[in-house]
Amino acid sequence: MRYAPGHNEATRNRIVEISSRLFREEGIAAVGLAKVMAKAGLTVGTFYTHFKSKDALVREALLRTLDTRHEGLAHALEGADVESVVRSYLSPEHRDDAGRGCAVAALVAEVARHPRATRQTFAAHNAPTVEALAAWLSRLRGKKVGAADAAAFLGLLAGTLQLARATPDRAESDAILEAGVRAAIRLAT
Amino acid sequence: MRYAPGHNEATRNRIVEISSRLFREEGIAAVGLAKVMAKAGLTVGTFYTHFKSKDALVREALLRTLDTRHEGLAHALEGADVESVVRSYLSPEHRDDAGRGCAVAALVAEVARHPRATRQTFAAHNAPTVEALAAWLSRLRGKKVGAADAAAFLGLLAGTLQLARATPDRAESDAILEAGVRAAIRLAT
DNA sequence: TGTACATCAGTGAACGCGCGTTCACTGATGTAC
DNA sequence: TGTACATCAGTGAACGCGCGTTCACTGATGTAC
Numbered sequence: 315m316r317y318a319p320g321h322n323e324a325t326r327n328r329i330v331e332i333s334s335r336l337f338r339e340e341g342i343a344a345v346g347l348a349k350v351m352a353k354a355g356l357t358v359g360t361f362y363t364h365f366k367s368k369d370a371l372v373r374e375a376l377l378r379t380l381d382t383r384h385e386g387l388a389h390a391l392e393g394a395d396v397e398s399v400v401r402s403y404l405s406p407e408h409r410d411d412a413g414r415g416c417a418v419a420a421l422v423a424e425v426a427r428h429p430r431a432t433r434q435t436f437a438a439h440n441a442p443t444v445e446a447l448a449a450w451l452s453r454l455r456g457k458k459v460g461a462a463d464a465a466a467f468l469g470l471l472a473g474t475l476q477l478a479r480a481t482p483d484r485a486e487s488d489a490i491l492e493a494g495v496r497a498a499i500r501l502a503t
Numbered sequence: 504m505r506y507a508p509g510h511n512e513a514t515r516n517r518i519v520e521i522s523s524r525l526f527r528e529e530g531i532a533a534v535g536l537a538k539v540m541a542k543a544g545l546t547v548g549t550f551y552t553h554f555k556s557k558d559a560l561v562r563e564a565l566l567r568t569l570d571t572r573h574e575g576l577a578h579a580l581e582g583a584d585v586e587s588v589v590r591s592y593l594s595p596e597h598r599d600d601a602g603r604g605c606a607v608a609a610l611v612a613e614v615a616r617h618p619r620a621t622r623q624t625f626a627a628h629n630a631p632t633v634e635a636l637a638a639w640l641s642r643l644r645g646k647k648v649g650a651a652d653a654a655a656f657l658g659l660l661a662g663t664l665q666l667a668r669a670t671p672d673r674a675e676s677d678a679i680l681e682a683g684v685r686a687a688i689r690l691a692t
Numbered sequence: 693t694g695t696a697c698a699t700c701a702g703t704g705a706a707c708g709c710g711c712g713t714t715c716a717c718t719g720a721t722g723t724a725c
Numbered sequence: 726t727g728t729a730c731a732t733c734a735g736t737g738a739a740c741g742c743g744c745g746t747t748c749a750c751t752g753a754t755g756t757a758c
Contacts, residue, residue, distance in 0.1 A: 317701060317702095325702095341612075341613065343533060344532060344616070347745065347746090348743080348744080356702070357702070357704065358746090359703055359704065359746095359747085360703075361745090361746090363701060367746085423608075423609065423611075424613075427529060436669060437670050465666055465679045465682060466659070466666075466685070466686040469664075469666045470686065471662070472665070473661045473663065473665065474655050474662065475658075476658070477607070477654055479611075479612075479615035480612075480614050480622055480625060480626070481622070486626075489650075489651035490651050496655070500689070500690060501689060506734060511734070514735095535712080536711080536713090537710080537712095545734090546735070547736095548714085548738090549734065550712090551714080556713085557711095557713090695757100696758090697755105698754105699753100699755075700751105700753105700754100701752105701753105702750105702751080704748100704749100704750090704751105705747105705748095706746105707746080707748100708745100709743105709744080710742105710743095710744080711743080711744090712741100712742095714738105715738095716739105717737090717738105718733105718734105719733105719735095719736105720732105720734105721733105723731075724729085724731095725727105725729090
């Protein structure tokens with residue numbers, strides 16, 4: 315069969331989107347290529363006409379997810395008050411839907427154990443978000459907040475979300491999210 | 504061969520210690536039983552005379568690691584100033600030696616995706632540490648700090664350590680640790 | 693207008709490998725008689 | 726004192742399975758002549 319122009323890009327795109335979701339939901343190691351390709355309605359063999367290796371897909375999925383988030387973030391931080399920003403990150407919805415959520419919270423620990431190339435992709439495409447956070451925090455505090463401080467702020471958000479996700483008691487998990495909101499507000503202002 | 508009394512316990516113990524280290528270093532999924540048993544100087548078959556399954560070992564290793572940390576912590580927090588406590592957690596040494604480090608930072612994201620039994624073991628054996636942190640923070644702030652707030656504080660520490668671990672540029676990673684120290688001090692006092 | 697060939701995303705079977713788990717067996721030492 | 730049997734941590738080979746990766750092939754459509 316012959317394919318419409320852009321068919322290749324569209325398929326490649328679909329594979330990236332699907333894997334990005336699955337990686338965040340189940341972890342990178344737990345997601346096999348067969349599962350990704352089946353969700354894309356294709357067989358495994360096709361994978362290698364689009365990507366050099368699983369590692370290459372991992373990097374692609376990471377940068378896509380991080381870039382997409384950054385695009386949304388710049389807009390979301392525009393004039394938003396601290397509490398609503400922090401509360402939407404540390405929400406039960408975000409906790410319960412890791413697949414559509416923050417890649418840092420879902421994958422940072424696993425990425426830390428990946429090859430340098432993966433870590434570099436992660437760091438490079440997380441940097442714009444950290445910069446945007448730094449600018450936002452600077453505005454809130456009325457004085458210059460550096461990238462490292464913004465990263466620590468992101469660490470608080472991601473770490474607290476992870477703890478909430480690992481806590482089996484729902485009321486306790488909700489309370490951790492609330493405490494995270496309080497802590498983040500204290501830190502941001 | 505016949506074995507000395509306590510030999511069974513000693514072997515079981517060794518398997519738990521070794522796996523606890525490897526799990527924190529490489530992640531639970533990435534560590535096979537063959538690797539654990541080889542490090543213990545045994546063959547894989549022996550594993551099942553000591554544990555029902557890999558999942559059972561995971562729970563055992565988690566509770567052991569968390570209990571051991573809690574024992575050390577109560578002593579470490581006794582009269583220690585904020586900065587030295589926080590700085591020893593967010594140290595380059597801790598970042599670079601995950602195998603001997605905090606199980607929360609190393610494994611919380613992976614545990615969140617494990618069966619409920621594992622999450623319950625994790626939560627139950629992490630609770631004493633959170634309580635000890637809450638008591639310590641209460642002393643520092645001069646007013647009652649709840650368990651959820653202490654958990655958020657632990658979230659800041661673990662999340663920041665994870666980000667530092669994933670950051671390939673060493674200077675940048677060091678700066679994140681320093682920023683984490685500042686944030687934790689602000690939050691604790 | 694008709695024929696031959698090129699293109700290329702996708703197929704599907706196979707590859708070696710490591711995984712968790714099972715199981716018949718070993719063999720040094722203990723106990724029973 | 727000597728013999729028969731019980732104990733039990735450890736052995737090592739095998740199991741089915743899913744993994745990432747490879748590769749000869751397909752087949753609908755495009756282009757060349």
